[in-house]
Every structure is written in C-alpha cells, then in structure tokens.
Amino acid sequence: MKEIKDKSFEIFISAEALAEQITAVAEQLNREYAGKNPVFVSILNGSFIFTADLLRKITIPCEISFIKVASYHAMQSTGQVKNLIGLNEELAGRHVVILEDIVDTGITMEGILNALEVRNPASVRMAVLLFKAEALQKKISPDYVCFRIPNRFVVGYGLDYDGYGRNLPDLYVLKEN
Ligand code: IMP
Ligand code: MG
Numbered sequence: 001m002k003e004i005k006d007k008s009f010e011i012f013i014s015a016e017a018l019a020e021q022i023t024a025v026a027e028q029l030n031r032e033y034a035g036k037n038p039v040f041v042s043i044l045n046g047s048f049i050f051t052a053d054l055l056r057k058i059t060i061p062c063e064i065s066f067i068k069v070a071s072y073h074a075m076q077s078t079g080q081v082k083n084l085i086g087l088n089e090e091l092a093g094r095h096v097v098i099l100e101d102i103v104d105t106g107i108t109m110e111g112i113l114n115a116l117e118v119r120n121p122a123s124v125r126m127a128v129l130l131f132k133a134e135a136l137q138k139k140i141s142p143d144y145v146c147f148r149i150p151n152r153f154v155v156g157y158g159l160d161y162d163g164y165g166r167n168l169p170d171l172y173v174l175k176e177n
Helices: 015-032 048-055 107-117
Strands: 002-004 007-013 039-044 063-068 095-103 123-131 144-148 171-174
Touching: 015 048, 015 123, 015 144, 039 048, 039 107, 048 063, 048 095, 095 107, 107 123
Parallel strands: 039 063, 039 095, 095 123, 123 144
Antiparallel strands: 002 007, 007 171
C-alpha cells in the first residue's frame, strides 16, 4: 500500500517486470531499426524513466529528443492537447519513434502524431510503456506496447498523481474501494 496525497494505491507491476518487458521492446527496436539511424522522441514528463531505461538497452546508433505536452490534470483527461514544446530537430526523412508512458484516450498521441507528420519524417512509430485500450477514443494503434492494462488509474515509474509519485520504481494502481 502506498498513500499519495489523498489516495491509496497498491502495487500493480513490479520494477523487475517493467524492466523485463522494456528490454524485450528494446531488443525488437534494435533489430527493426538497424541501419535506420532512428530518432527517438520522448514525451515529457511521464516518459522520462521509461526513456532512460529503454535507451540504455538500445545498442544501434540513434538520437534522442524530448518534447513536452500537457493534456492531463489530476485524474481526468481534459481532452485537449496543449503546447508542444522543444521540437527543434530536423525530422524530414528521419525514422521517428515516439516514446510515451501511457496511451489512455489517445488524444495526446493523436496531437503528437499530427505535429510530427507535418515535418515529413520517413516513418513514425509509437513505443509505449502502457496502453489502456478500453479507454481509447482515437484511431491510434501503438506499434510497440510493453503492457496492456485495464482502464484504471496508475502511478509510479514516471507517471504521477497530481504531480506526485513519479519517483516510485514500481507501478501502482489506485485502490478500488
Ligand atoms: P490521453 O491523451 O488520454 O491518451 O492521456 C495521455 C496522458 O495522460 C499520458 O501521457 C499521461 O501523462 C496521462 N495519463 C493517462 N492515464 C494516466 C494514469 O493512469 N496515470 C497517470 N497519468 C495518466
Ligand atoms: Mg505523459
């Protein structure tokens, strides 16, 4: 059990299980992007730990860039992608792999895809730590998924509840009463 602000969370996916799946996805990326010089685009803040762990398992030449969006407040999606900050790299002709912590409604990912596609990359794929397929409202289909999870609120391993809990090494889920 973990208390964060006014809520109780319980352990959901251990650090070891997270590492195992992330390694498997990294190995797949190493094979599929060999010779392609991919550019990883990591979506801050939530993806910072996922990105750091995944990238250390990438063994092929690659670049990494960080962008920031905001569409989620406390526990409810506001349904709107706000500013995209920090996309300075030249992406034309490049193979882009978006790194995102979680796809929930898909609104954020759709906004990011739209923002990236106007820069004419050679390809764009999505690698996500968590996919809440039941919550999806957009036609988004993540290419690499570490874990498919039910439509429940999770925290830890980079994901927050109202700003807190990102530092937890394991992933926790909101306790159902
Ligand atoms: P979407 O636009 O609804 O797909 O939401 C995507 C963003 O909302 C993610 O990048 C997360 O930052 C945040 N988010 C969605 N679900 C959760 C959750 O269960 N816990 C913490 N953050 C979440
Ligand atoms: Mg996020």
